[in-house]
Amino acid sequence: GAVVSQHPSRVICKSGTSVKIECRSLDFQATTMFWYRQFPKQSLMLMATSNEGSKATYEQGVEKDKFLINHASLTLSTLTVTSAHPEDSSFYICSAYRGLAEETQYFGPGTRLLVL
């Protein structure tokens, strides 16, 4: 199956700083990437949809100025959490979609963010 990587796997930062998370499709080109967030004991919640070369589409309640998404190439999307606060501590997961009919989405291993 297709491989999606995320970097870093975990990060600890101070409140008020910004953190960038990278999502890469390693062996395929991803026309669309999705960003999810998962709090403890909860299911994954979609944050935004990212299409290469265009602005991301954010879900209701997700601040686009706080969670900056850049999908500059067909293999890389980045999520930047700006001015992070402790309540942003969560497990951030990306998925990539190759764009073929009936094609499944492949998930990265996730990035655990802890804001102190």
Added chain:
Amino acid sequence: DAKTTQPPSMDCAEGRAANLPCNHSTISGNEYVYWYRQIHSQGPQYIIHGLKNNETNEMASLIITEDRKSSTLILPHATLRDTAVYYCIVLSGNTPLVFGKGTRLSVIA
């Protein structure tokens, strides 16, 4: 909102078949049934998907009822490493996956 209904938890003895049910009574004609699982602190892992025919791969089998309103994921010989939360999701095309609460499968030695 998720369009599927799954039992919150199930237990299965190691080596036995695990049968995980899913109801999707409002599924539309062009929507596929996908199954993913999430092992603790990892990203979701794709298992299998189908439209209307039963499907089998190296991980599992998917049985879809003739009216497509429900399906069952079968892990033929469950191992301890199959302990995870299993998600049944219906979707078409490149729409984002909407995760419900899934079924927490505990495989017991």
